[in-house]
Amino acid sequence: MTRTRQAVLALLQRTRQPVSANEIFDQLQQEKVAIDLVTVYRTMHVLKELGLVLQLDLHQEGLSRYELKEGREHHHHIRCQICGLIVDLLLCPLKKVTKLIEQQTQFIVDDHTLEFTGLCPQCQ
Numbered sequence: 001m002t003r004t005r006q007a008v009l010a011l012l013q014r015t016r017q018p019v020s021a022n023e024i025f026d027q028l029q030q031e032k033v034a035i036d037l038v039t040v041y042r043t044m045h046v047l048k049e050l051g052l053v054l055q056l057d058l059h060q061e062g063l064s065r066y067e068l069k070e071g072r073e074h075h076h077h078i079r080c081q082i083c084g085l086i087v088d089l090l091l092c093p094l095k096k097v098t099k100l101i102e103q104q105t106q107f108i109v110d111d112h113t114l115e116f117t118g119l120c121p122q123c124q
Contacts, residue, residue, distance in 0.1 A: 012068045020066075025037045047066075052069055053069055054068075058077070060081070073090070075088050075090050077089060082120075082123035087120075098112065
């Protein structure tokens with residue numbers, strides 16, 4: 001585990017909402033960590049492949065965000081359309097739908113995404 005990877009993981013542990021590679025880069029630059037943007041992308045790819053990080057591809061934003069996988073159950077997110085605040089939805093309303101899909105199609109569903117957008121209390 002390199003110092004760079006340790007710095008990225010430490011940042012993700014302190015972060016309450018999913019962050020983009022650019023946000024990771026900017027924050028680490030402020031913390032005087034010697035890193036470039038390409039290294040951030042490579043690090044996120046490695047951490048994702050190791051199963052330590054989840055990559056969220058939010059449709060409305062058109063960019064990837066990352067969050068730690070450790071200790072987190074499957075969940076979804078809601079994003080404010082004005083300020084960009086992202087909040088975890090610590091539930092999955094699709095569990096029953098997934099079972100029905102599996103019964104009807106004989107597929108085994110191994111993943112799905114559901115994205116909500118709206119206005120947070122501050123932006124209403």
